[in-house]
Amino acid sequence: MRDAYHEELDSIGDSLVEMARMVGSAIGRATTAILDSDLKLAESVIEADQKVDDLQHDLEARAIALLARQQPVATDLRIVVTSLRMSADLERSGDLAQHVAKLTRLRYPERAIPQDLHATILEMGQLAQRLMAKAAEVLVTKDVDLALQLEQDDDAMDLLHRTLFQHLMDERWKHGIETAVDVTLLGRYYERYADHAVAVAKRVVYLVTGEHADELQADIQPEIQSVSGAEGA
Amino acid sequence: MRDAYHEELDSIGDSLVEMARMVGSAIGRATTAILDSDLKLAESVIEADQKVDDLQHDLEARAIALLARQQPVATDLRIVVTSLRMSADLERSGDLAQHVAKLTRLRYPERAIPQDLHATILEMGQLAQRLMAKAAEVLVTKDVDLALQLEQDDDAMDLLHRTLFQHLMDERWKHGIETAVDVTLLGRYYERYADHAVAVAKRVVYLVTGEHADELQADIQPEIQSVSGAEGA
Numbered sequence: 001m002r003d004a005y006h007e008e009l010d011s012i013g014d015s016l017v018e019m020a021r022m023v024g025s026a027i028g029r030a031t032t033a034i035l036d037s038d039l040k041l042a043e044s045v046i047e048a049d050q051k052v053d054d055l056q057h058d059l060e061a062r063a064i065a066l067l068a069r070q071q072p073v074a075t076d077l078r079i080v081v082t083s084l085r086m087s088a089d090l091e092r093s094g095d096l097a098q099h100v101a102k103l104t105r106l107r108y109p110e111r112a113i114p115q116d117l118h119a120t121i122l123e124m125g126q127l128a129q130r131l132m133a134k135a136a137e138v139l140v141t142k143d144v145d146l147a148l149q150l151e152q153d154d155d156a157m158d159l160l161h162r163t164l165f166q167h168l169m170d171e172r173w174k175h176g177i178e179t180a181v182d183v184t185l186l187g188r189y190y191e192r193y194a195d196h197a198v199a200v201a202k203r204v205v206y207l208v209t210g211e212h213a214d215e216l217q218a219d220i221q222p223e224i225q226s227v228s229g230a231e232g233a
Numbered sequence: 234m235r236d237a238y239h240e241e242l243d244s245i246g247d248s249l250v251e252m253a254r255m256v257g258s259a260i261g262r263a264t265t266a267i268l269d270s271d272l273k274l275a276e277s278v279i280e281a282d283q284k285v286d287d288l289q290h291d292l293e294a295r296a297i298a299l300l301a302r303q304q305p306v307a308t309d310l311r312i313v314v315t316s317l318r319m320s321a322d323l324e325r326s327g328d329l330a331q332h333v334a335k336l337t338r339l340r341y342p343e344r345a346i347p348q349d350l351h352a353t354i355l356e357m358g359q360l361a362q363r364l365m366a367k368a369a370e371v372l373v374t375k376d377v378d379l380a381l382q383l384e385q386d387d388d389a390m391d392l393l394h395r396t397l398f399q400h401l402m403d404e405r406w407k408h409g410i411e412t413a414v415d416v417t418l419l420g421r422y423y424e425r426y427a428d429h430a431v432a433v434a435k436r437v438v439y440l441v442t443g444e445h446a447d448e449l450q451a452d453i454q455p456e457i458q459s460v461s462g463a464e465g466a
Contacts, residue, residue, distance in 0.1 A: 064310065064311070064314055067300065067310055067314070068306045068307070068310050071304035073301045074301070077297065077300055077301050078297070081297055081300070081317065084314065084317070084318075085317075085321070088318070088321065165414070168410055168411075168414055169410060169411055169414075173410055177401055177402065177406055177410070177413050178401075178402055180410050180413050180414060180417075181398070181401055181402075181413060181414075181417045184413075184414045184417040184418060185417060185421065188418065188421060
């Protein structure tokens with residue numbers, strides 16, 4: 001049987017998972033909204049972000065109350081402090097999904113994204129959503145291998161980001177400056193969103209192993225590289 | 234006489250002030266570097282960011298050790314938790330200054346910024362540096378009025394950001410897509426930097442008053458608006 005203290009600690013974990021699910025859904029819906037120029041969907045993403053913010057405030061208040069009342073040490077203390085950081089990552093991810101939705105609204109009824117960039121933006125949106133779904137899974141399972149996988153996915157996001165830039169820099173670019181500005185910002189939003197999802201996963205690695213993900217990654221990097229090399233072949 | 238506990242709490246505050254000074258200097262130097270296309274200066278900003286990161290790691294370790302050993306409650310607990318958040322804001326501000334420096338390096342020996350945008354970028358860089366200097370002062374003095382002033386300065390940053398966009402959207406824009414992309418990202422870096430400086434000041438307001446700055450701002454907004462209206466006239 002769990003005591004009240006560990007129940008409270010678990011409930012903070014549950015809130016993180018719920019936040020990750022909400023912002024994962026938000027980036028998926030924001031991507032659909034901007035590709036389809038769907039104003040109603042964009043508005044729903046913008047409104048829903050308030051719930052993420054509320055959840056974060058609530059989580060923070062509970063974490064601080066837990067620190068004050070229970071004065072955890074060692075692992076439990078690390079869990080609470082790390083949870084505060086993860087909630088900040090997730091709150092910020094929600095903002096970035098909201099930025100995508102706001103760009104949809106700003107350009108409506110025009111489409112912000114030219115047809116020849118649809119495929120790349122769709123891929124970025126889907127990858128962002130997958131990254132966050134994996135981060136949520138890592139929060140639940142504490143699966144270090146899965147957490148380290150997120151870094152590979154993040155490399156894929158960087159590749160997509162570069163593809164986007166190649167489109168922009170192509171001398172045949174014919175969509176003008178405004179669209180170039182929109183696409184530049186959009187690329188940045190997805191990239192940052194992915195960074196936050198990876199950060200959440202890395203923090204779980206730190207909690208589980210006591211090592212920062214980068215150090216761990218360095219140890220197993222040759223193995224992972226050979227695997228991804230085989231997949232790429 | 235201060236006990237060891239309060240000395241440690243003070244030293245965390247000192248580290249925050251030092252971080253703010255370092256990242257304030259970084260954004261000033263990064264701005265000079267990008268305007269002058271000064272590679273050496275840009276490199277020095279890029280390298281110096283490691284010190285900011287190290288300071289943050291050190292601060293975090295000390296904050297967590299303090300929580301574990303001293304188990305502070307009430308105000309002291311809020312100070313420690315809020316310090317962790319402020320250090321994250323400052324670390325991120327350092328990254329953004331580094332991004333400006335990296336853009337300088339990427340375009341070297343070309344100049345990233347066309348001459349007709351120099352004045353606006355210079356103003357954004359100076360304002361960013363002033364905002365961080367004020368945030369550092371707020372950290373030292375706990376001056377709530379000064380903290381609330383930062384929001385006005387942030388409005389000035391938003392105005393500069395809009396000016397930048399007007400340049401970009403002007404049909405006479407003749408600097409091509411690559412420069413438009415660079416200027417878009419640069420504008421975003423300064424805007425986000427300013428947001429983090431404001432966030433630091435707001436967190437001090439919360440510590441001092443127990444109220445979030447936005448609520449406090451709402452109470453005194455009419456007064457501030459009339460003052461700034463008079464200044465604007």
